[in-house]
Amino acid sequence: MIKVLIVEDHxxxxxxxxxxxxxxxxxDVVGAAGTIGEGLxxxxxxxxxVVLLDxxxxxADAVDGVAAFARAGRSIVxxxxxxxxxxxxxxxxxxxxxxxxxGSPAAEIAQAVRKVHAGESYLSPRIAAKLVKGxxxxxxxxxxxxxxxxxxxxxxxxxxxNRQIAETLSISERTVKFxxxxxxxxxxxxxxxxAVAIAAERGLLSGQ
Amino acid sequence: MxxxxxxxxxxxxxxxxxxxxxxxxxxxxxxxETGWVxxxxxxxxxxxxxxxxxxxxxxxxxxxxxxxxxxxLELFRKGQLTARNIDVVGCSRLAPAxxxxxxxxxxxxxxxxxxxxxxxxxxxxxxxxxxxGWRRLTRQELDLLTTIADQVGVAIERARLAGQSIEHARADxxxxxxxxxxxxxxxxxxxxxxxxxxxxxxxxxxxxxxxALHLALDAARQGLDEARRSITSMRRSPLENRSLAEGLGxxxxxxxxxxxxxxxxxxxxxGAVPADTESELFRIAGEALTxxxxxxxxxxVSLRLHLVRRQLRLTVSDAxxxxxxxxxxxxxxxxxxxxxxxxxxxxxxxxRSAPGRGTTVTVTVPLxxx
Numbered sequence: 001m002i003k004v005l006i007v008e009d010h011x012x013x014x015x016x017x018x019x020x021x022x023x024x025x026x027x028d029v030v031g032a033a034g035t036i037g038e039g040l041x042x043x044x045x046x047x048x049x050v051v052l053l054d055x056x057x058x059x060a061d062a063v064d065g066v067a068a069f070a071r072a073g074r075s076i077v078x079x080x081x082x083x084x085x086x087x088x089x090x091x092x093x094x095x096x097x098x099x100x101x102x103g104s105p106a107a108e109i110a111q112a113v114r115k116v117h118a119g120e121s122y123l124s125p126r127i128a129a130k131l132v133k134g135x136x137x138x139x140x141x142x143x144x145x146x147x148x149x150x151x152x153x154x155x156x157x158x159x160x161x162n163r164q165i166a167e168t169l170s171i172s173e174r175t176v177k178f179x180x181x182x183x184x185x186x187x188x189x190x191x192x193x194x195a196v197a198i199a200a201e202r203g204l205l206s207g208q
Numbered sequence: 209m210x211x212x213x214x215x216x217x218x219x220x221x222x223x224x225x226x227x228x229x230x231x232x233x234x235x236x237x238x239x240x241e242t243g244w245v246x247x248x249x250x251x252x253x254x255x256x257x258x259x260x261x262x263x264x265x266x267x268x269x270x271x272x273x274x275x276x277x278x279x280x281l282e283l284f285r286k287g288q289l290t291a292r293n294i295d296v297v298g299c300s301r302l303a304p305a306x307x308x309x310x311x312x313x314x315x316x317x318x319x320x321x322x323x324x325x326x327x328x329x330x331x332x333x334x335x336x337x338x339x340x341g342w343r344r345l346t347r348q349e350l351d352l353l354t355t356i357a358d359q360v361g362v363a364i365e366r367a368r369l370a371g372q373s374i375e376h377a378r379a380d381x382x383x384x385x386x387x388x389x390x391x392x393x394x395x396x397x398x399x400x401x402x403x404x405x406x407x408x409x410x411x412x413x414x415x416x417x418x419x420a421l422h423l424a425l426d427a428a429r430q431g432l433d434e435a436r437r438s439i440t441s442m443r444r445s446p447l448e449n450r451s452l453a454e455g456l457g458x459x460x461x462x463x464x465x466x467x468x469x470x471x472x473x474x475x476x477x478x479g480a481v482p483a484d485t486e487s488e489l490f491r492i493a494g495e496a497l498t499x500x501x502x503x504x505x506x507x508x509v510s511l512r513l514h515l516v517r518r519q520l521r522l523t524v525s526d527a528x529x530x531x532x533x534x535x536x537x538x539x540x541x542x543x544x545x546x547x548x549x550x551x552x553x554x555x556x557x558x559x560r561s562a563p564g565r566g567t568t569v570t571v572t573v574p575l576x577x578x
Contacts, residue, residue: 010398010399012395012396013398013399015399016398016400016401016402016403016406019403019406020402020406022406023406023409081395081398081432081435081436082440083436084440102394102395102398102432103397103429103432103436105405106402106405
């Protein structure tokens with residue numbers, strides 16, 4: 001069972017998320033909080049595997065919230081109505097590995113929880129597409145990443161696993177791993193979501 | 209005399225009126241012909257030329273009247289120009305022409321009395337009254353200048369505050385609505401969608417309630433998208449939470465400070481305008497001013513925003529060099545950018561120009577009332 005804590009200040013949304021996640025056999029909503037403070041207390045007590053975190057809470061700046069849960073060693077999926085680039089960048093840099101837009105289908109919420117629990121990343125397709133399509137700043141230093149690395153990173157952004165990327169590009173999975181490691185090193189990223197966000201923010205994905 | 213000045217200033221509701229009125233009175237008072245006013249842009253700290261009267265040909269070139277520093281502005285900036293020591297100083301802007309004996313282009317002028325303008329102890333700018341030669345101001349002249357300068361300062365400050373309080377109220381109102389949209393609509397649509405999905409998951413695959421619930425789910429997601437769009441467009445606005453009127457004012461002051469080309473602002477109260485439309489109009493104004501700077505060689509631009517038959521009309525016109533439409537397209541005047549933006553806002557742009565006849569960019573956008 002994946003234990004999930006919901007931190008969200010709107011009761012009606014908390015109930016909605018709980019209602020859909022309770023339908024999943026492998027997910028258990030262990031608690032819900034309306035503020036960062038309460039959420040941190042509950043997290044210490046309930047030891048959830050994944051925290052589903054709204055970005056707009058009454059008692060702290062969104063990114064402070066992300067950082068606080070990250071420091072407490074929790075895996076974080078952001079669950080927010082906002083899709084502004086800045087929010088995405090800051091949340092992911094702060095340590096969130098999932099970024100879900102409110103309005104995502106229930107199945108997607110469950111998938112994000114599972115992926116992040118498994119140590120992977122998950123970005124809502126709309127967010128990934130936005131990042132890749134280049135809300136990117138003009139004049140980015142595309143030169144940092146090779147054309148192949150940019151290609152790999154776009155597929156990473158689309159949520160593909162190394163094996164899927166290998167198939168798409170007709171290269172071996174080992175080569176994909178090699179590229180992904182190189183991308184992480186060049187960008188100073190710890191995970192896939194971070195790599196995509198950093199690259200998009202610096203305008204590294206805009207070249208062909 | 210003083211009473212008359214005070215009344216005239218009291219009638220001035222805009223900064224432009226107040227400075228223009230004050231300059232006319234002061235010029236009369238000293239028995240000179242020429243004067244100009246520098247004001248400091250509160251936002252950027254740079255000086256812009258806010259009013260002029262009968263400038264000599266040399267100073268009519270906009271490049272001579274940019275906000276770059278000169279003797280009088282330097283004295284003012286250092287706080288050495290105060291109401292107590294109104295002084296006649298040589299004009300460093302005229303100096304090169306004076307040195308090369310270009311009497312025709314300077315109209316014989318070489319120095320000016322510099323009257324500092326303050327609102328209380330807040331420095332606003334400098335009013336210069338030009339003279340042919342150095343002369344000591346009489347005690348009586350000094351007293352009058354000081355008294356009027358105080359009134360001018362108050363009038364400018366009052367005009368600015370009046371504009372600001374209306375605009376601030378409106379900007380605040382806008383961000384409050386943005387918060388409300390987020391906090392209520394977006395969250396409720398999210399919850400409605402989730403509950404419908406939870407409900408659907410309990411229904412048999414062939415249950416006849418499914419199609420209706422799927423339609424409701426789509427509607428909830430569309431509602432959420434709509435709420436998200438309006439929040440995003442407010443956050444992304446180039447106006448950064450200022451109203452369109454405030455933004456256009458700031459844009460004009462910066463333009464004048466950088467180019468020396470004065471902007472005649474005429475902004476009507478157009479009421480509430482959708483954030484997207486405001487953003488596009490603001491960017492169009494910026495692009496039109498960029499064209500004036502690069503190509504028009506104009507001395508003055510007029511920037512107007514009005515409501516005409518429920519349509520917003522933004523007009524940027526100059527009496528500068530002008531161009532043929534074909535030449536403009538070839539040389540990349542950014543006209544298609546203006547046209548695209550006007551279309552994006554649901555309106556259209558008309559650009560009229562001819563060599564030697566100036567340029568007028570008019571953008572009309574219908575205001576939706578839904």
